[in-house]
Amino acid sequence: MSINHQLSDSASPAELATHVKTVEAGREPFSVLTINGGSSSIKFALYQVGEPLKRGLHGKVDRICLSGTNLTFTDLMIARSVSRVLHLGAHRRQKP
Numbered sequence: 001m002s003i004n005h006q007l008s009d010s011a012s013p014a015e016l017a018t019h020v021k022t023v024e025a026g027r028e029p030f031s032v033l034t035i036n037g038g039s040s041s042i043k044f045a046l047y048q049v050g051e052p053l054k055r056g057l058h059g060k061v062d063r064i065c066l067s068g069t070n071l072t073f074t075d076l077m078i079a080r081s082v083s084r085v086l087h088l089g090a091h092r093r094q095k096p
Contacts, residue, residue, distance in 0.1 A: 031056075040064045044073075061086070 030049040035042065045058035059073025069086040 040066060 032047045032049060032053070034045045034047070036044070041060055041062040041064060043058075043060040046056050047053040048056055056077045057073060057075045059071065061069065061071050063069045069088055070083060071086055072081070072083040074081040
């Protein structure tokens with residue numbers, strides 16, 4: 001029987017909360033990736049889970065399918081911003 005099952009059958013809410021904090025302390029921090037896609041751009045952000053959420057990396061790819069496609073991102077953890085023009089092949093619409 002797992003420790004989680006044992007605790008859920010007999011532990012008080014305070015004991016469960018202490019157990020969860022102990023287990024979480026031994027893990028790598030979780031992250032949440034958000035993506036917002038539009039017709040010619042994609043925006044993204046990576047948040048470290050905690051109270052409050054902390055945005056660590058964010059950016060966008062814009063002018064998708066157009067000349068001069070750009071990738072721009074900022075990593076707040078290392079205080080660095082990068083912007084690059086992406087040279088992609090011409091986008092061709094496939095015939096149905």
